[in-house]
Amino acid sequence: MTGARAALDLTAGAIFRVLIGAAVLFLVIPVVVSFFLSFDDRSFLGAFPPTHFSLRWYRSFFDNPAYLDGLVNSLEIAAFATVISTVAGAAAAYALSASRFPGRDALETLFLSPKFVPTVVVGFSMLGFASAIGVFDPFTRLIMGHVIITIPFTVRATLAALVGIRRSVVEAAISLGAPPWRAFLDVTLPLARTGVVAGALMAFVLSFDEVAVSLFLADAFTQTLPIALVAEMRANLNLTVAAVSTIFAAGTIVVVLFLDRAVGLDRVVGQGMYRG
Amino acid sequence: MASQRISSFHAALLAPGALIILFLLIAPIALMAVESFHPFVTGRVGSGSGWTLRNYAELMEPAYAFYFWETFRIGFIISAIAVLLGAPLAWLAARTRRRGLRVAMFGLLIGLLFMSLIARLYAIQMTFGSTGPLAFFGTMIGVPARSAGFAVVQVAMGLLHFVLPMVALILVGTFQNINPRLEEAAASLGAPRWRVALTVTLPLAVPGLLSAYMIALAMCISSFVVPLILGRGIVLFATNLMYVRFSDVANYPSGAAIGMIMFALAAIIIYAMMRLTRALSPVESHS
Numbered sequence: 001m002t003g004a005r006a007a008l009d010l011t012a013g014a015i016f017r018v019l020i021g022a023a024v025l026f027l028v029i030p031v032v033v034s035f036f037l038s039f040d041d042r043s044f045l046g047a048f049p050p051t052h053f054s055l056r057w058y059r060s061f062f063d064n065p066a067y068l069d070g071l072v073n074s075l076e077i078a079a080f081a082t083v084i085s086t087v088a089g090a091a092a093a094y095a096l097s098a099s100r101f102p103g104r105d106a107l108e109t110l111f112l113s114p115k116f117v118p119t120v121v122v123g124f125s126m127l128g129f130a131s132a133i134g135v136f137d138p139f140t141r142l143i144m145g146h147v148i149i150t151i152p153f154t155v156r157a158t159l160a161a162l163v164g165i166r167r168s169v170v171e172a173a174i175s176l177g178a179p180p181w182r183a184f185l186d187v188t189l190p191l192a193r194t195g196v197v198a199g200a201l202m203a204f205v206l207s208f209d210e211v212a213v214s215l216f217l218a219d220a221f222t223q224t225l226p227i228a229l230v231a232e233m234r235a236n237l238n239l240t241v242a243a244v245s246t247i248f249a250a251g252t253i254v255v256v257l258f259l260d261r262a263v264g265l266d267r268v269v270g271q272g273m274y275r276g
Numbered sequence: 277m278a279s280q281r282i283s284s285f286h287a288a289l290l291a292p293g294a295l296i297i298l299f300l301l302i303a304p305i306a307l308m309a310v311e312s313f314h315p316f317v318t319g320r321v322g323s324g325s326g327w328t329l330r331n332y333a334e335l336m337e338p339a340y341a342f343y344f345w346e347t348f349r350i351g352f353i354i355s356a357i358a359v360l361l362g363a364p365l366a367w368l369a370a371r372t373r374r375r376g377l378r379v380a381m382f383g384l385l386i387g388l389l390f391m392s393l394i395a396r397l398y399a400i401q402m403t404f405g406s407t408g409p410l411a412f413f414g415t416m417i418g419v420p421a422r423s424a425g426f427a428v429v430q431v432a433m434g435l436l437h438f439v440l441p442m443v444a445l446i447l448v449g450t451f452q453n454i455n456p457r458l459e460e461a462a463a464s465l466g467a468p469r470w471r472v473a474l475t476v477t478l479p480l481a482v483p484g485l486l487s488a489y490m491i492a493l494a495m496c497i498s499s500f501v502v503p504l505i506l507g508r509g510i511v512l513f514a515t516n517l518m519y520v521r522f523s524d525v526a527n528y529p530s531g532a533a534i535g536m537i538m539f540a541l542a543a544i545i546i547y548a549m550m551r552l553t554r555a556l557s558p559v560e561s562h563s
């Protein structure tokens with residue numbers, strides 16, 4: 001009896017480990033492969049692993065004006081969109097968490113709703129709307145599109161951080177004579193900082209990597225880096241994209257380390273109600 | 277302090293965000309809804325005058341309905357796989373006592389969430405494609421990397437890479453909110469571990485598993501980049517069809533009709549998810 005029981009337990013445990021192993025390998029292996037290929041010295045796509053290494057694909061990225069223009073455009077658009085959606089999103093999240101009025105929950109859902117609208121729909125409808133109101137500048141259109149796709153993330157991250165702030169701290173400040181805006185600046189904002197920073201980072205990365213919205217709103221002269229990359233990948237598969245991917249991955253590691261130092265990855269995910 | 281009326285200070289804070297939602301989301305979609313009922317005039321940018329249901333009727337034809345079917349078929353399967361793989365991952369991250377392991381897992385999942393999707397899709401193509409080190413995977417499952425059918429496999433893997441980190445992170449929250457003492461109690465009463473997992477943990481996790489599944493489904497069916505890059509032109513989702521209608525044929529009203537259907541489908545899935553989670557979530561348990 002105990003033998004059968006132990007065998008079942010072992011089998012279940014083995015299945016469990018196999019699933020975890022498969023998931024981790026599936027997530028990690030492609031990134032590692034692309035990392036090694038980005039240093040491949042061959043001019044063609046050869047068998048893995050590469051035998052000679054060089055930085056030729058990194059050079060070819062920095063020698064390509066289409067990529068560099070795209071990079072500059074992407075950085076500018078992401079910066080504008082992040083600032084706008086972080087300021088508007090954090091302010092809205094604060095007001096939502098601090099007040100209770102009829103329709104408050106509906107309003108919160110509305111602020112989070114762009115997340116669930118397919119990005120092609122956002123891009124497509126924004127293009128029609130922009131031309132209807134006479135906005136033909138691609139740069140402005142792109143910022144409009146990127147603000148709407150990023151705002152749910154800044155609202156969400158700030159709301160999550162504010163839930164942890166005890167209302168009584170803010171009320172104490174107000175009862176000591178601070179006007180509400182003062183309490184907001186001196187008490188709530190510093191405490192909500194982690195959420196605001198996490199939301200802003202999310203917004204920047206999301207905007208920087210966006211394809212669907214940008215494809216509708218860009219034009220032949222104003223391209224973003226992702227659009228240039230996608231065009232390259234569909235035309236001829238070469239390893240320049242692997243080099244860019246590796247640069248992106250390095251950037252991601254920096255962001256994650258920063259988040260861990262600044263906030264703690266445990267806290268980014270949250271600990272649930274049965275821990276800490 | 278929490279007043280029933282909104283103070284002017286709070287209203288002022290809400291205003292910019294509300295205006296953004298109103299002008300950059302609601303107004304464009306309303307305009308698109310109107311466009312979708314206008315007739316298409318060949319050779320003309322924009323739409324003709326008058327009203328018609330033709331743009332929608334056209335999509336019911338088998339040739340177009342196929343795109344929607346294909347989109348959903350792949351979405352249903354991949355979301356299920358994502359929950360199946362994501363749940364053990366999340367359980368381990370939520371329950372392990374080793375802080376290093378937990379932080380490493382969070383780092384991996386959050387890192388992937390932050391990492392460029394384009395870069396990840398490219399990496400999948402490099403790894404599983406015909407020259408990649410794991411090209412044998414396609415041969416193993418009977419769809420060699422060089423065959424046309426591999427496009428579907430590649431899109432499926434791209435979608436899985438896209439949704440799995442998100443699903444796992446959602447489920448971390450689910451498992452964290454299941455009181456570990458319930459599992460400990462069952463174990464101390466003599467239940468073997470597989471039994472605890474099946475009869476205690478799993479039932480309590482059902483609402484979380486369902487909502488993770490539906491979020492994955494919503495992400496899959498509205499994905500545009502994955503089929504664009506990995507579909508080799510063979511696998512097209514409804515989203516890609518929408519772009520083609522717009523960019524190649526300049527049929528704006530037809531694109532708008534597809535957009536309205538995509539919008540409605542995403543809204544239905546999310547609404548159903550919210551209702552289900554609310555109906556299934558257990559009454560606040562006290563430890």
